[in-house]
Amino acid sequence: MPVEPKSEPDLKIELGKQGVFVTTVSEIYNWGRKNSVWPMQFGLACCAIEMIATTMARYDLARFGAEVFRPSPRQADLMIISGTITKKMAPQVVRLYNQMAEPRYVIAMGACAISGGPFKQGYNVLKGIDRYIPVDVHIPGCPPRPEALIHAFMTLQAKIEAQPLTGSERPRHLDAEAQGLFPIPAQGAHDLEPPVNRLVWPLPAPLNAGENCG
């Protein structure tokens, strides 16, 4: 009796039972990528303590293939922005991101990294690192617990796994046209210049949704 063709994953399981392993290039490529993400060893504030805890025996980020924290941006492909980014530090963070090799990913960890957090109205704190570099996963929390960082990491793994190798959604390292260098803000007389990179941080929708924003 012929087996009814099921959905693709079911078919794979069915074939697996018969001892047939079927995969695609992108699948095995992304499987390798998502299980060998090397974060950069780099902490900014108290969130870094939680990040360290995540790598230790109790939470053990090594289970997800991310145990090697590289002390050099050249060898890392994940930047965990763990903590408050002061305006004095922001140019260095962007510079470190520029020095990382593609494919590279960013997790913004904690209230400060995603928005400025409790220091949002301050004169010396950047209101979120996504004003200068593209962020893949945002985690709220002050600081987020290690479970939250692991969840963010798994979210990133799912994102890597789902990336097609061709087409407009392909990762940046497979796209020769992709922008690799992000402008490093200068420390000006009153603020960082420019205060935001509009290419990665477009102007949000107006507060009055019905209004024509032109």
Added chain:
Amino acid sequence: MKTAEELLAIIKAALPGAGVELVSNPSPSAQHSLLLGSSTAVAVASFLRDHDELALDYCSNATGVDWPGKEVTEKMKVTKLVEGVETVVEETVKRVEPGYLEAVYHLYSVKHAHREIAGPVVLRMRTANRTDQVQLPSLTPVWRSAEFQEREIFDLFGIVFTGHPDLRRILMWDEYEDHPMRRDYVDPDDYEYEPTPHDEVLKRAEAQKAGIRESGVTA
């Protein structure tokens, strides 16, 4: 431990013409302080440090205070000729009290092991105004622990300490020009994205968005 009044008496006896005044604190803490004059501050500070009995050898804290100028309305009785008759008229007079910047130092004695101390000895110094005459003598040559804190005061309040060995900004970057802890500091417009804007922040967010749209920088 001596009270501020006793300290003042000791200083006045030893250094006549020291130009030290008492700044009283009317609150229940009654933590009175000594106001030093700019010209004699280093001499008075050295005296307090080297005095056998006082031995205020440790400056635990140095910080700044901004006192902006304020408008004072006073009712004054003025004698005037009203319809040929001298009468006493009450007039409201407005005048602006000039503001100043203040540096505050907290002193303890390690030599006397803080035994009878209820609180620190508080020294103050005031600049002539808040704009062009913002120099004060540095007390870093007297208490080395004041070095970084005077740099912080210089950075955030803009008091220039003459005689400081290395007066640079310490928290903000070197190219920065403002003094953000001053009360009239206005922080840069960086408000276009606020999840829950209200009051002043809402106004600034709206104004900034309008400005960005006019300049055509949209993504």
